[in-house]
Structure formats: C-alpha cells, structure tokens
Amino acid sequence: MAISLSTNLLPNTFQCNGNHNHRSTRLFPNQPLSFGLKHRRNENKLFTPRNPPVLSAVSGSTGLESSAVSEDTVDLLDTVTVFDLNGNGIPISDLWKYRKAVVAFARHFGCVFCRKRADYLASKKDVMDKSGAALVLIGPGSIEQAKTFAEQTKFKGEVYADPSHSSYNALRFVSGVTTTFTPKAGLKIIQLYMEGYRQDWKLSFEEDTVKRGGWQQGGILVAGPGKTNILYIHKDKEAGDDPDIEDILKACCS
Numbered sequence: 001m002a003i004s005l006s007t008n009l010l011p012n013t014f015q016c017n018g019n020h021n022h023r024s025t026r027l028f029p030n031q032p033l034s035f036g037l038k039h040r041r042n043e044n045k046l047f048t049p050r051n052p053p054v055l056s057a058v059s060g061s062t063g064l065e066s067s068a069v070s071e072d073t074v075d076l077l078d079t080v081t082v083f084d085l086n087g088n089g090i091p092i093s094d095l096w097k098y099r100k101a102v103v104a105f106a107r108h109f110g111c112v113f114c115r116k117r118a119d120y121l122a123s124k125k126d127v128m129d130k131s132g133a134a135l136v137l138i139g140p141g142s143i144e145q146a147k148t149f150a151e152q153t154k155f156k157g158e159v160y161a162d163p164s165h166s167s168y169n170a171l172r173f174v175s176g177v178t179t180t181f182t183p184k185a186g187l188k189i190i191q192l193y194m195e196g197y198r199q200d201w202k203l204s205f206e207e208d209t210v211k212r213g214g215w216q217q218g219g220i221l222v223a224g225p226g227k228t229n230i231l232y233i234h235k236d237k238e239a240g241d242d243p244d245i246e247d248i249l250k251a252c253c254s
Contacts, residue, residue: 096224
C-alpha cells in the first residue's frame with residue numbers, strides 16, 4: 001500500500017534524512033531560546049521586566065534544550081491574526097490573554113496526523129475543562145477548510161484558520177520534505193490507517209496546501225492567562241511528532 005504524507009510529491013523529490021536538528025523545546029526561566037532552522041541576532045534575549053520569563057512543562061522528545069521564550073517571538077505573536085469559523089479575525093494572543101489554553105497547530109486541515117492529534121488531545125478535554133484550560137486547534141488554511149475539518153472530526157475544542165501561516169512563521173515551526181518523509185512518519189501513517197484514520201485528499205489538494213507543498217509541521221503550545229505567559233511549547237521535528245500527553249497536562253492542569 002503506497003501512502004503519501006504530502007499533497008504535492010513530484011518525481012525525484014522524496015528524501016529521507018534521519019539527522020534532523022529540529023528540536024522540541026522545554027522552556028525554563030533565565031535561559032536562552034534557540035528554535036528552528038534559523039537563528040536571529042536577538043534570539044537569545046530573555047524577557048525584560050515587561051515580559052517576565054515563565055516556566056514550561058517537560059516535552060518528551062529527545063535532543064532538548066532548556067530555554068526562555070524570546071521577546072521577539074512574543075512580539076511577533078502579538079501581530080498574528082487567526083479566524084474563527086464565522087470569519088471573525090482574532091489576535092492569536094487573545095486566545096490565552098484571559099485564560100489558559102492548550103493550542104495545537106495542525107500541519108494542514110486534510111492531514112491524517114492532525115486528525116489523530118485532535119482526538120489525542122480531545123480525549124483529555126475533561127481534565128482541561130476542570131482546570132479551566134481551553135482546547136484550541138489552528139490550521140494553516142482557509143476558513144472553509146477549517147469548517148470542513150471541524151465538521152468531519154467533530155473536534156470538541158475551538159478551531160481557527162491561519163490563512164497567512166503567520167503563526168507558524170512567528171513560532172518558527174519547521175517545514176520541508178525531509179521533515180515530512182521520515183521512516184518513523186511512514187510507519188505511523190500505516191498505523192493510523194489501520195486504526196481507521198484517513199487523509200482528506202480533497203482538502204489536501206486545495207490550492208493553499210498544494211502551493212506550500214504540504215511540508216509544514218506544527219506543534220503544541222500551552223499559554224495563559226496573560227499574553228506573554230508561555231508555559232510550554234513543543235515543536236514537531238517531523239510529521240506525526242506528538243509529545244507525551246502527560247507533559248501537556250502537567251503544563252496546563254497541574
């Protein structure tokens with residue numbers, strides 16, 4: 001059975017590279033941040049008193065660094081707008097300004113891994129509810145794609161669209177062929193199909209997803225209350241890279 005993880009695979013573009021340097025990150029106070037493929041000159045800045053550093057929960061992935069969220073990342077997030085299913089634009093940081101929120105970032109709305117991630121998080125929504133933490137999923141795509149995803153998955157949390165992919169850029173989530181096609185991801189997609197999950201190929205081949213190649217990876221953020229209060233961040237280093245659910249619950253609900 002041949003199964004594609006992307007939406008736009010052309011001949012001779014398949015590459016596998018097991019030596020990834022992309023990391024999920026544990027955040028702790030008073031230590032510098034280093035995320036993603038590019039390092040910025042001011043990446044290692046800690047929060048000023050205006051944006052105090054915050055403690056993060058633990059991520060289960062290997063090759064981690066202890067860090068504080070950089071001020072420029074927080075400032076970039078403050079400029080990001082996402083859209084609810086009614087088309088209303090909302091500053092992304094408003095999602096956790098007055099509450100705590102678990103925010104999952106999907107690869108794209110047709111992605112089979114993202115459907116599993118939605119179920120994986122929703123299975124603990126009762127625990128999140130008791131702790132006053134909202135469950136949110138954001139996808140890089142259109143409002144119509146977000147509506148279709150919500151209808152298909154019956155996701156118990158809130159769903160938002162990021163048509164400009166600006167939240168993914170601000171958080172420096174990785175993207176590329178070699179982060180999409182890995183042996184581990186290949187095995188996981190077979191497992192998901194055996195569990196009954198399916199890729200939505202119609203959504204996957206819509207213009208926005210095809211144009212960007214379907215190579216985008218996502219992550220999971222726990223934040224709030226407070227716009228600068230980032231408690232936990234996991235950045236997928238490859239497709240299907242879900243962190244331990246207990247790490248997320250420790251950050252949002254302990």
